[in-house]
Amino acid sequence: QKEVEQDPGPLSVPEGAIVSLNCTYSNSAFQYFMWYRQYSRKGPELLMYTYSSGNKEDGRFTAQVDKSSKYISLFIRDSQPSDSATYLCAINNFGNEKLTFGTGTRLTIIP
Amino acid sequence: EAGVTQSPTHLIKTRGQQATLRCSPISGHTSVYWYQQALGLGLQFLLWYDEGEERNRGNFPPRFSGRQFPNYSSELNVNALELEDSALYLCASSSGTTGYEQYFGPGTRLTVT
Numbered sequence: 043q044k045e046v047e048q049d050p051g052p053l054s055v056p057e058g059a060i061v062s063l064n065c066t067y068s069n070s071a072f073q074y075f076m077w078y079r080q081y082s083r084k085g086p087e088l089l090m091y092t093y094s095s096g097n098k099e100d101g102r103f104t105a106q107v108d109k110s111s112k113y114i115s116l117f118i119r120d121s122q123p124s125d126s127a128t129y130l131c132a133i134n135n136f137g138n139e140k141l142t143f144g145t146g147t148r149l150t151i152i153p
Numbered sequence: 154e155a156g157v158t159q160s161p162t163h164l165i166k167t168r169g170q171q172a173t174l175r176c177s178p179i180s181g182h183t184s185v186y187w188y189q190q191a192l193g194l195g196l197q198f199l200l201w202y203d204e205g206e207e208r209n210r211g212n213f214p215p216r217f218s219g220r221q222f223p224n225y226s227s228e229l230n231v232n233a234l235e236l237e238d239s240a241l242y243l244c245a246s247s248s249g250t251t252g253y254e255q256y257f258g259p260g261t262r263l264t265v266t
Contacts, residue, residue, distance in 0.1 A: 076254075076255075
C-alpha cells in the first residue's frame with residue numbers, strides 16, 4: 043500500500059466552479075500536510091500547509107484535514123483558468139523532513 | 154527575495170557518464186533537499202542536507218550522492234548514468250526549524266541517451 047494515494051485525474055471543470063482535490067494516507071504518524079501547485083515544466087509551488095485536523099483558509103483555497111479518516115482535501119472556490127495545473131499533496135513526519143508526495147491531480151479549468 | 158535557483162536548466166548526457174547538478178537555497182535557509190520527478194513515478198525523495206551534513210537519503214543507489222557547501226548551496230552528483238535516470242531533478246530548501254515548509258526551485262531536466 044502506498045503511503046499517500048491521490049486520484050491522478052485528469053479533472054476538468056468550468057470556470058467559477060468549486061474544485062475538490064483529495065488524498066488519503068496510511069501512516070497515522072504523519073503530522074504535516076501540504077498542498078503544492080505545479081505548472082507544466084516548472085517546480086512545485088507551496089500553496090498551503092497545516093498540521094491539525096480541521097480547515098485552513100487562504101483566499102480562494104481551503105485545506106481540510108481529517109486525521110481520524112487519514113483524508114486530506116484542497117478546495118478551490120471561484121476557479122480560474124490560471125488554476126489549471128497539477129496539484130500535489132505532500133505529507134511529512136516532523137523530524138524526518140522528507141516529504142512524501144501523492145502522484146498529483148491534473149486540473150483544467152475551462153473558460 | 155530570490156527563490157531557490159538551480160543550474161543548469163537542461164542537461165544531456167550519455168549512459169555511463171556523470172552528471173552534476175547545482176542548487177542555491179533561499180537566503181537564510183540551511184536545509185537543502187533533492188527530489189527526482191520521473192515520468193509516471195511522481196516526486197521521490199533523494200537526499201536531505203542540513204548544516205553541511207547528509208541527514209537522510211531516499212531509496213536510491215549510492216551512485217546518487219551530493220554535498221552541501223559552507224554557504225548552504227548544494228550539488229547532486231549522479232555517477233554511471235542509466236537511461237532511467239532521465240527525469241526532472243528538483244531542489245528545495247527550508248529553514249532549520251520548519252522542514253515541512255519546503256520551497257522548490259525550477260528543476261534541472263536531465264536526459265540520458
